[in-house]
Amino acid sequence: MKKIGIIITVSIVSLMAGIGVGKGVEGYRQNNKNGVQEESVVCEWKKPESVKSKLKDPDKCYLCGYDNRSLMGLFRKYDDLGIICVNNWYVLDMKIRNHDDAGNLTGPQGHINTTFTGTGEGGCFFHASPNSDRGISDVTVSYGENSILDVKFIRKHLCQDCLDKLIAVMETYGPEDEPWKPRDLCLVDFNTLELYSLQGNYSSYYVGDYYVEVDDSREEELKVTAVYAPELEKNGEKSGE
Template identity: 40%
Template sequence: MHEKRKKYYHIRKDLFWCTILLAVSFLIGYAIHQHHGIFLTHSLKADAPKERIEITFDDLQSSLNDISTCYLCGSSDYSMMDYYRKFDTVGLISLNDWHVLDFQLKAYDESGNEILNKTSSNMLFGNTGEITYSSHGDVSRGMAEIDITLPENYKLNKRNLTDHLCQSCLDKVAASLEYWKYEDEKKEPIPLCLVDFKTLDIYSLQDYYRSVFIRDYYVEMGFEEISVEVKTFYLPKR
């Protein structure tokens, strides 16, 4: 019997290396394509528009038993509103500790009587433990400004509101706290609001507002990460 001979095929050296290079190029191209596809998928997901949601506080319920001690419409040893209600002007409230600030657009005596033709300006600085503030008012020009710095990682103290506001006033404050955020955004309501001392109407100081008219007062707002700047102008009709 004859032994079968093994067969061998001869390939030119240049053709062999060309084949190897083509195979390597194909594998590299495939890998790049796969990586690009994964990156593009993640990129498209990252660039997809995020949904914004509205956060409301309609569920807040007052636990105040004696509504005559309401911090906004009543009389309490822990609120200055019964004093400021004598003023025909506007102010700002720090809701976590209910510290009330007057914009000092008009001058009043201790009985709440307006002092006409007063030309002086006033400056105030303070730290309540919840906010740090500076206030400047120029009565003769009808201009005022309050700058507020909030603590880092601030949060709204809902208990302070439900314990000390009647339901009617709580509803007004709760409406002013509504705000918008993205679904995955870590964002809290700013625990501040504007107040009309004469009507006791409450106005929002959330960061999607930039200005508002309150009767004869025009209010401009500016926001940074933990600070709020509020400028107010007395603009009566002439």
């Protein structure tokens, strides 16, 4: 897995109990109230070894190129984060900070823009509530029945470098007897085009000047909260104070 300066909010002891070398044990053998010994569940990290791109023209890459079916050419102007629904290549601007369509930062707008959008039948549904005046955005994603990553589709639309980045953040952790079935979601930094996991493996991490929390405690829903939290100066004050 690519290291991205992640701040883990679970204890090291709990984490090591679940990982080990390539595999881990989630839970442990214990007697229940009837004295019957319960079985442990053996878990492991899962991702495909490699996926080869079938995109012939790298300039048409949905992430770093300029295909007219992708809006990344527009979003790359923004100093902000977004969520990509990969199977439909729907890109949601989280609007953590106020900016115009050209990417220029603007002043307070005095309101919260709540939006509801979907990616079509069987896809994901987004409920976004950005409070850009304060540099905060909450997005809830409801999974659709077709929200498992479609590798055959995306290998046709990403260059090899971008495909490698995507697969790297699609690692999942679960019972060893279950197949690798990541959700078709990832986080993107519009400025750097770096991708980050939304598979529930991490509860929080930093992306540049942004702090991101991921809550996948509900079975068919994912909540992502992002906050603009630049580093304070030596005296603990904000820049310009």
